[in-house]
Amino acid sequence: MKKKLFFSIFTAGALAGGLLSTKAIAQTEELSPEEEIRLVQEFNRMLAEGINPGEVWYEVGKDAIKKYNLDKCDLGLGPGVFKGAAAQLPRYFADAGKVMDLETRVGWCLQKHAGMTQDQVLKFVRQCWGKTGNCVSEYDGIIMYLTMESNGHKINVNLKDPRVKKMYDLGKQVYYARIGPWDFNCATCHAGKQEVRIRATRLWSADRPGEAGNAVAIFPKYLVRWGLPMTMHYRYAECIRQMRWPEFIPHSDLAVALSTYLYATGNGTEIKAPGIGR
Ligand code: HEC
Numbered sequence: 001m002k003k004k005l006f007f008s009i010f011t012a013g014a015l016a017g018g019l020l021s022t023k024a025i026a027q028t029e030e031l032s033p034e035e036e037i038r039l040v041q042e043f044n045r046m047l048a049e050g051i052n053p054g055e056v057w058y059e060v061g062k063d064a065i066k067k068y069n070l071d072k073c074d075l076g077l078g079p080g081v082f083k084g085a086a087a088q089l090p091r092y093f094a095d096a097g098k099v100m101d102l103e104t105r106v107g108w109c110l111q112k113h114a115g116m117t118q119d120q121v122l123k124f125v126r127q128c129w130g131k132t133g134n135c136v137s138e139y140d141g142i143i144m145y146l147t148m149e150s151n152g153h154k155i156n157v158n159l160k161d162p163r164v165k166k167m168y169d170l171g172k173q174v175y176y177a178r179i180g181p182w183d184f185n186c187a188t189c190h191a192g193k194q195e196v197r198i199r200a201t202r203l204w205s206a207d208r209p210g211e212a213g214n215a216v217a218i219f220p221k222y223l224v225r226w227g228l229p230m231t232m233h234y235r236y237a238e239c240i241r242q243m244r245w246p247e248f249i250p251h252s253d254l255a256v257a258l259s260t261y262l263y264a265t266g267n268g269t270e271i272k273a274p275g276i277g278r
Pocket of ligand 1: 175185190202216221236239240258262
Protein backbone atom coordinates (compact mmCIF):
# COMPACT_ATOMS: atom_id res chain seq x y z
CA MET A 1 0.00 0.00 0.00
CA LYS A 2 2.71 2.39 1.05
CA LYS A 3 4.78 1.49 -1.96
CA LYS A 4 1.85 2.10 -4.28
CA LEU A 5 1.24 5.52 -2.78
CA PHE A 6 4.95 6.25 -3.10
CA PHE A 7 4.95 5.61 -6.85
CA SER A 8 1.60 7.23 -7.45
CA ILE A 9 2.86 10.63 -6.31
CA PHE A 10 5.54 10.49 -8.96
CA THR A 11 3.41 9.29 -11.82
CA ALA A 12 0.83 11.97 -11.03
CA GLY A 13 3.61 14.50 -11.42
CA ALA A 14 4.93 12.93 -14.60
CA LEU A 15 1.51 12.80 -16.24
CA ALA A 16 0.78 16.40 -15.49
CA GLY A 17 4.26 17.27 -16.75
CA GLY A 18 4.84 19.37 -19.81
CA LEU A 19 2.70 22.13 -18.37
CA LEU A 20 5.73 23.93 -17.14
CA SER A 21 7.96 25.46 -19.76
CA THR A 22 11.72 25.29 -19.55
CA LYS A 23 11.85 29.01 -18.81
CA ALA A 24 13.00 28.32 -15.28
CA ILE A 25 16.31 27.10 -16.62
CA ALA A 26 17.27 30.63 -17.61
CA GLN A 27 17.59 31.46 -13.96
CA THR A 28 20.58 29.28 -13.31
CA GLU A 29 22.66 30.80 -16.07
CA GLU A 30 26.13 31.64 -14.90
CA LEU A 31 26.60 35.22 -13.84
CA SER A 32 29.57 37.24 -14.98
CA PRO A 33 32.16 37.89 -12.23
CA GLU A 34 31.14 41.58 -12.21
CA GLU A 35 27.49 40.66 -11.77
CA GLU A 36 28.40 38.23 -9.01
CA ILE A 37 30.37 40.93 -7.15
CA ARG A 38 27.54 43.44 -7.56
CA LEU A 39 25.10 40.88 -6.21
CA VAL A 40 27.21 40.08 -3.16
CA GLN A 41 27.59 43.79 -2.42
CA GLU A 42 23.88 44.40 -2.81
CA PHE A 43 23.09 41.42 -0.57
CA ASN A 44 25.57 42.53 2.11
CA ARG A 45 24.17 46.05 2.03
CA MET A 46 20.62 44.77 2.58
CA LEU A 47 21.79 42.56 5.44
CA ALA A 48 23.72 45.43 7.06
CA GLU A 49 20.79 47.83 6.76
CA GLY A 50 18.23 45.22 7.78
CA ILE A 51 16.28 45.70 4.56
CA ASN A 52 14.22 42.85 3.22
CA PRO A 53 12.28 43.78 0.08
CA GLY A 54 10.34 40.52 0.50
CA GLU A 55 8.19 42.30 3.10
CA VAL A 56 6.58 44.30 0.29
CA TRP A 57 4.73 41.11 -0.67
CA TYR A 58 2.93 41.12 2.68
CA GLU A 59 0.85 44.10 1.54
CA VAL A 60 0.29 42.57 -1.90
CA GLY A 61 -1.01 39.46 -0.13
CA LYS A 62 -3.27 41.39 2.21
CA ASP A 63 -5.11 42.93 -0.76
CA ALA A 64 -5.18 39.67 -2.70
CA ILE A 65 -6.77 37.85 0.21
CA LYS A 66 -9.74 40.21 0.00
CA LYS A 67 -9.83 40.12 -3.79
CA TYR A 68 -9.95 36.30 -3.94
CA ASN A 69 -12.31 35.80 -0.96
CA LEU A 70 -9.62 34.04 1.02
CA ASP A 71 -10.95 35.52 4.23
CA LYS A 72 -13.24 32.49 3.96
CA CYS A 73 -10.24 30.16 3.78
CA ASP A 74 -9.77 27.88 6.77
CA LEU A 75 -6.13 27.04 7.48
CA GLY A 76 -7.17 24.83 10.38
CA LEU A 77 -8.07 27.39 13.05
CA GLY A 78 -11.33 28.56 11.40
CA PRO A 79 -12.21 30.69 8.35
CA GLY A 80 -10.04 33.79 8.17
CA VAL A 81 -8.14 32.96 11.38
CA PHE A 82 -4.56 33.27 10.21
CA LYS A 83 -2.47 34.22 13.26
CA GLY A 84 -0.27 31.22 14.00
CA ALA A 85 -2.19 28.98 11.58
CA ALA A 86 0.64 28.40 9.10
CA ALA A 87 2.94 27.26 11.92
CA GLN A 88 0.69 24.23 12.44
CA LEU A 89 0.76 23.10 8.82
CA PRO A 90 0.76 20.55 7.24
CA ARG A 91 -2.32 19.14 8.91
CA TYR A 92 -5.30 16.96 7.97
CA PHE A 93 -8.34 18.78 6.56
CA ALA A 94 -11.61 16.87 6.85
CA ASP A 95 -13.35 19.00 4.18
CA ALA A 96 -10.73 17.98 1.61
CA GLY A 97 -10.09 14.53 3.07
CA LYS A 98 -6.35 15.16 2.81
CA VAL A 99 -3.25 16.32 4.57
CA MET A 100 -2.26 19.69 3.10
CA ASP A 101 0.59 22.11 3.53
CA LEU A 102 0.09 25.88 3.34
CA GLU A 103 0.46 26.25 -0.42
CA THR A 104 -1.70 23.25 -1.24
CA ARG A 105 -4.40 24.53 1.11
CA VAL A 106 -4.31 27.98 -0.50
CA GLY A 107 -4.72 26.29 -3.91
CA TRP A 108 -7.71 24.41 -2.57
CA CYS A 109 -9.22 27.64 -1.20
CA LEU A 110 -8.66 29.43 -4.52
CA GLN A 111 -10.72 26.73 -6.21
CA LYS A 112 -13.38 26.77 -3.53
CA HIS A 113 -13.70 30.49 -2.79
CA ALA A 114 -12.36 32.23 -5.91
CA GLY A 115 -13.84 29.82 -8.45
CA MET A 116 -10.51 29.00 -10.08
CA THR A 117 -9.96 25.71 -11.89
CA GLN A 118 -6.94 23.60 -11.03
CA ASP A 119 -5.20 24.78 -14.21
CA GLN A 120 -5.87 28.40 -13.35
CA VAL A 121 -4.45 27.82 -9.89
CA LEU A 122 -1.27 26.33 -11.37
CA LYS A 123 -0.88 29.33 -13.70
CA PHE A 124 -1.47 31.65 -10.76
CA VAL A 125 1.19 29.84 -8.72
CA ARG A 126 3.80 29.95 -11.49
CA GLN A 127 3.17 33.43 -12.86
CA CYS A 128 6.64 34.67 -11.85
CA TRP A 129 8.55 31.41 -12.20
CA GLY A 130 11.52 31.87 -14.48
CA LYS A 131 11.24 35.65 -14.29
CA THR A 132 13.63 38.07 -12.70
CA GLY A 133 12.91 41.56 -11.51
CA ASN A 134 9.65 43.48 -11.53
CA CYS A 135 7.43 40.44 -11.35
CA VAL A 136 4.94 40.73 -8.55
CA SER A 137 2.81 37.66 -8.05
CA GLU A 138 -0.37 37.87 -5.99
CA TYR A 139 0.13 34.21 -5.13
CA ASP A 140 3.57 34.93 -3.67
CA GLY A 141 1.93 37.78 -1.78
CA ILE A 142 -0.76 35.52 -0.34
CA ILE A 143 1.80 32.94 0.80
CA MET A 144 4.00 35.70 2.23
CA TYR A 145 1.10 37.28 4.13
CA LEU A 146 -0.16 34.00 5.56
CA THR A 147 3.33 32.89 6.60
CA MET A 148 4.22 36.23 8.17
CA GLU A 149 1.03 36.02 10.24
CA SER A 150 2.84 33.12 11.96
CA ASN A 151 6.09 34.97 12.55
CA GLY A 152 7.31 34.30 16.09
CA HIS A 153 5.21 31.13 16.32
CA LYS A 154 7.01 27.82 16.58
CA ILE A 155 6.52 25.17 13.91
CA ASN A 156 4.19 22.58 15.39
CA VAL A 157 3.28 19.74 13.03
CA ASN A 158 1.09 17.19 14.77
CA LEU A 159 2.73 13.83 14.18
CA LYS A 160 0.33 12.22 16.64
CA ASP A 161 -2.29 12.35 13.90
CA PRO A 162 -1.70 9.07 11.99
CA ARG A 163 -2.68 10.69 8.67
CA VAL A 164 -0.01 13.33 9.15
CA LYS A 165 2.49 10.71 10.29
CA LYS A 166 1.82 8.72 7.11
CA MET A 167 2.71 11.75 4.96
CA TYR A 168 5.80 12.32 7.10
CA ASP A 169 6.96 8.75 6.49
CA LEU A 170 6.28 9.11 2.79
CA GLY A 171 8.20 12.39 2.67
CA LYS A 172 11.16 10.83 4.40
CA GLN A 173 11.09 7.95 1.94
CA VAL A 174 11.06 10.39 -0.97
CA TYR A 175 13.87 12.42 0.59
CA TYR A 176 16.17 9.39 0.52
CA ALA A 177 14.89 7.82 -2.72
CA ARG A 178 17.51 7.68 -5.45
CA ILE A 179 15.73 8.18 -8.74
CA GLY A 180 16.13 9.87 -12.09
CA PRO A 181 18.97 9.40 -14.57
CA TRP A 182 21.55 10.60 -12.03
CA ASP A 183 20.32 8.61 -9.03
CA PHE A 184 20.15 11.80 -6.99
CA ASN A 185 18.23 12.10 -3.77
CA CYS A 186 17.69 15.16 -1.59
CA ALA A 187 20.38 13.79 0.70
CA THR A 188 22.95 14.11 -2.12
CA CYS A 189 23.03 17.82 -1.35
CA HIS A 190 21.25 18.15 2.00
CA ALA A 191 22.57 15.42 4.33
CA GLY A 192 25.71 14.34 6.12
CA LYS A 193 27.85 16.05 8.71
CA GLN A 194 30.27 17.16 6.02
CA GLU A 195 29.59 20.53 4.45
CA VAL A 196 28.32 20.56 0.86
CA ARG A 197 28.81 23.76 -1.07
CA ILE A 198 27.58 24.86 -4.46
CA ARG A 199 29.79 27.76 -5.48
CA ALA A 200 29.64 30.24 -2.59
CA THR A 201 26.55 28.71 -0.98
CA ARG A 202 26.76 26.35 1.97
CA LEU A 203 23.84 23.91 1.79
CA TRP A 204 21.79 22.87 4.82
CA SER A 205 21.87 19.26 5.99
CA ALA A 206 19.17 17.04 7.48
CA ASP A 207 21.92 15.50 9.66
CA ARG A 208 23.05 18.68 11.35
CA PRO A 209 20.62 19.50 14.19
CA GLY A 210 18.30 22.42 13.61
CA GLU A 211 19.25 23.00 10.00
CA ALA A 212 16.10 21.58 8.37
CA GLY A 213 13.98 23.78 10.65
CA ASN A 214 16.07 26.85 9.91
CA ALA A 215 15.84 26.14 6.19
CA VAL A 216 12.04 25.99 6.07
CA ALA A 217 11.24 28.59 8.76
CA ILE A 218 12.49 31.46 6.58
CA PHE A 219 10.33 30.69 3.55
CA PRO A 220 9.19 32.49 1.45
CA LYS A 221 12.77 33.65 0.99
CA TYR A 222 13.59 36.81 -0.94
CA LEU A 223 16.29 36.24 -3.55
CA VAL A 224 18.31 39.32 -4.39
CA ARG A 225 19.38 37.93 -7.77
CA TRP A 226 15.80 37.43 -8.94
CA GLY A 227 14.25 40.36 -7.14
CA LEU A 228 11.39 38.26 -5.85
CA PRO A 229 10.46 35.94 -3.03
CA MET A 230 10.59 32.20 -3.60
CA THR A 231 7.90 30.04 -2.01
CA MET A 232 8.65 26.57 -0.73
CA HIS A 233 7.05 24.85 -3.74
CA TYR A 234 9.14 26.93 -6.10
CA ARG A 235 12.22 25.83 -4.12
CA TYR A 236 11.17 22.16 -4.41
CA ALA A 237 10.67 22.64 -8.15
CA GLU A 238 14.16 24.08 -8.53
CA CYS A 239 15.88 21.37 -6.48
CA ILE A 240 13.94 18.63 -8.28
CA ARG A 241 14.79 20.11 -11.67
CA GLN A 242 18.48 20.09 -10.73
CA MET A 243 18.12 16.42 -9.78
CA ARG A 244 16.58 15.50 -13.18
CA TRP A 245 13.63 13.92 -11.40
CA PRO A 246 10.19 13.81 -13.05
CA GLU A 247 8.77 17.30 -13.23
CA PHE A 248 7.52 18.79 -9.97
CA ILE A 249 3.90 19.91 -9.82
CA PRO A 250 2.97 22.49 -7.16
CA HIS A 251 0.33 21.37 -4.64
CA SER A 252 0.91 17.69 -5.51
CA ASP A 253 1.03 14.96 -2.89
CA LEU A 254 4.78 14.89 -3.45
CA ALA A 255 4.99 18.50 -2.28
CA VAL A 256 2.83 17.79 0.78
CA ALA A 257 4.91 14.73 1.67
CA LEU A 258 8.16 16.72 1.47
CA SER A 259 6.68 19.58 3.49
CA THR A 260 5.37 17.22 6.15
CA TYR A 261 8.79 15.63 6.53
CA LEU A 262 10.76 18.90 6.52
CA TYR A 263 8.44 21.02 8.68
CA ALA A 264 7.89 18.24 11.24
CA THR A 265 11.66 17.75 11.41
CA GLY A 266 11.78 21.48 12.12
CA ASN A 267 9.16 21.33 14.91
CA GLY A 268 9.98 23.91 17.57
CA THR A 269 11.73 26.32 15.18
CA GLU A 270 10.35 29.85 15.18
CA ILE A 271 8.93 31.12 11.88
CA LYS A 272 10.88 34.12 10.58
CA ALA A 273 9.65 35.04 7.14
CA PRO A 274 10.80 36.37 4.80
CA GLY A 275 14.33 35.06 4.72
CA ILE A 276 16.79 36.65 2.36
CA GLY A 277 19.45 35.16 0.15
CA ARG A 278 21.61 36.03 -2.79
C1 HEC B 1 22.05 19.15 -6.63
C2 HEC B 1 21.97 19.59 -5.27
C3 HEC B 1 20.59 19.63 -4.62
C4 HEC B 1 19.72 18.60 -4.44
C5 HEC B 1 19.92 17.16 -4.84
C6 HEC B 1 18.61 19.15 -3.69
N1 HEC B 1 18.79 20.47 -3.45
FE1 HEC B 1 17.68 21.63 -2.21
N2 HEC B 1 18.94 23.18 -2.53
C7 HEC B 1 19.99 23.19 -3.40
C8 HEC B 1 20.50 24.54 -3.56
C9 HEC B 1 21.66 24.98 -4.43
C10 HEC B 1 19.71 25.36 -2.71
C11 HEC B 1 19.79 26.86 -2.49
C12 HEC B 1 20.64 27.15 -1.32
C13 HEC B 1 20.63 28.61 -0.96
O1 HEC B 1 20.29 29.44 -1.79
O2 HEC B 1 20.97 28.89 0.20
C14 HEC B 1 18.74 24.46 -2.09
C15 HEC B 1 17.82 24.88 -1.14
C16 HEC B 1 16.87 24.07 -0.56
C17 HEC B 1 15.96 24.48 0.48
C18 HEC B 1 15.88 25.87 1.10
C19 HEC B 1 17.08 26.28 1.87
C20 HEC B 1 17.35 27.75 1.74
O3 HEC B 1 17.69 28.40 2.74
O4 HEC B 1 17.23 28.32 0.65
C21 HEC B 1 15.16 23.41 0.75
C22 HEC B 1 14.04 23.34 1.80
C23 HEC B 1 15.57 22.34 -0.12
N3 HEC B 1 16.62 22.75 -0.87
C24 HEC B 1 14.96 21.10 -0.18
C25 HEC B 1 15.36 20.08 -1.04
C26 HEC B 1 14.62 18.85 -1.19
C27 HEC B 1 13.35 18.50 -0.45
C28 HEC B 1 15.31 18.09 -2.09
C29 HEC B 1 14.92 16.75 -2.65
C30 HEC B 1 13.63 16.68 -3.30
C31 HEC B 1 16.49 18.87 -2.49
N4 HEC B 1 16.46 20.08 -1.84
C32 HEC B 1 17.48 18.42 -3.34
C33 HEC B 1 20.55 22.09 -4.02
C34 HEC B 1 19.99 20.81 -4.01
